[in-house]
Amino acid sequence: MPLIRLTKPVLFLLALLLLALGTHRKIFSDRGHSVISPSRSAMKTKDTVPATVDNPLLSGACGAYSELRSVNFLHKSISESICEGVAAYTIVDSAFPLCRLKQHLPLVLTEGVRAASVQTFIRSPLTQRNVSSFVYSSPDFISTSIRKEHIFEERNVRNMQRIIQKLAAKSPVTFVDVGSNIGVFTLSMLDLGVPVIALDANIRNLIRIKLSAEAVEPPHKLHLLWNFVSRQVSLMYLNFPKDCNIGGATKFGRAVVDTIPVMSSTADSIVPLIDTKLVVLKVDIEGGEGEFFKSAKKLFESFTIPVVHMEWLKKHMSEEERQFMISFFAGRRYSPRTMKDLTKLINISHTGYQGDDLIWVHKNFEGGI
Numbered sequence: 001m002p003l004i005r006l007t008k009p010v011l012f013l014l015a016l017l018l019l020a021l022g023t024h025r026k027i028f029s030d031r032g033h034s035v036i037s038p039s040r041s042a043m044k045t046k047d048t049v050p051a052t053v054d055n056p057l058l059s060g061a062c063g064a065y066s067e068l069r070s071v072n073f074l075h076k077s078i079s080e081s082i083c084e085g086v087a088a089y090t091i092v093d094s095a096f097p098l099c100r101l102k103q104h105l106p107l108v109l110t111e112g113v114r115a116a117s118v119q120t121f122i123r124s125p126l127t128q129r130n131v132s133s134f135v136y137s138s139p140d141f142i143s144t145s146i147r148k149e150h151i152f153e154e155r156n157v158r159n160m161q162r163i164i165q166k167l168a169a170k171s172p173v174t175f176v177d178v179g180s181n182i183g184v185f186t187l188s189m190l191d192l193g194v195p196v197i198a199l200d201a202n203i204r205n206l207i208r209i210k211l212s213a214e215a216v217e218p219p220h221k222l223h224l225l226w227n228f229v230s231r232q233v234s235l236m237y238l239n240f241p242k243d244c245n246i247g248g249a250t251k252f253g254r255a256v257v258d259t260i261p262v263m264s265s266t267a268d269s270i271v272p273l274i275d276t277k278l279v280v281l282k283v284d285i286e287g288g289e290g291e292f293f294k295s296a297k298k299l300f301e302s303f304t305i306p307v308v309h310m311e312w313l314k315k316h317m318s319e320e321e322r323q324f325m326i327s328f329f330a331g332r333r334y335s336p337r338t339m340k341d342l343t344k345l346i347n348i349s350h351t352g353y354q355g356d357d358l359i360w361v362h363k364n365f366e367g368g369i
């Protein structure tokens, strides 16, 4: 099938598709209008839009949410200059392709992010090396932790570094960081010299990782993917919580709705980007975990995945998704363990499990991590 641009007929079909889906209607109605409304089409004539006219920020709202707010991502000058090989918001073979960020992004994006960043460093837990890190200059949970402690979730990063180092000593391994935020895990794994694929729905996070990685010599093998995970071909806007936490952004209703449309993609579409047999996964996407594993069949068939570190928050998953993920991993011979003690099994069928994250370990690697 040839490339289909988001022309009016296609947008109309997309609109019908979205209206047919209750959840997506909610996503769009939360925002008050959609990318397909006339006001948006009118915006296409300029590459910037007034920040506050139809999309006011709460007074005193978080600085990080204002970043890139005046950029019109639907304008050709932006949409054609973000993703490798294809214009953003373009459907190919009835889905949005992965948006792999281009080496050279429009300056309005990179400089906009740079201007709202502070350059500090992450202390790589295993090597104790200082790794350059661009963080939000406005208050944000993870950025503040990096500025003060030079790390976030140190134990988890260290555990994952240990596992990857052990595996990589025997055979090349790719680290896939789903929900990378500003790259605490991604940059720490790059520090070990392994290839990394980072996916995030917030392009401000990905551009920070790009700036951070580029500050390091020599350039690393890194793919930055800008998509949210869903089997439904759709666009959505992130919703941020009131407390300014960038990492709390979801596609579900929250306090502040973002201005940047994000394209859906599936876990399996990452497969062609991976060129090692071994893959280590981290998945932390604020309730999108169920969708990720529901679209990850090929990923798990194509590679050997010794461990999967993931967020396991009851409030973020439906009972159906919880059961799906338990069967998904049990059926592939994984057992769940705590990050505190990798030898300690979690009784995952016990719904009262109180932890907020865990690691699934494949049977064949129980002795080797």
Ligand SMILES: *[C@@H]1O[C@H](CO)[C@@H](O)[C@H](O)[C@H]1NC(C)=O
Pocket (backbone or CB within 6 Å): 128, 129, 130
């Ligand atoms: C890391 O940065 C800190 C603070 O600037 C500095 O004191 C320390 O020597 C650095 N460590 C390395 C290994 O470069």
Ligand SMILES: *[C@@H]1O[C@H](CO)[C@@H](O)[C@H](O)[C@H]1NC(C)=O
Pocket (backbone or CB within 6 Å): 347, 348, 349, 350, 351
């Ligand atoms: C795990 O939890 C379930 C549900 O609470 C319980 O029935 C079962 O006995 C537990 N298994 C173990 C090994 O503790």
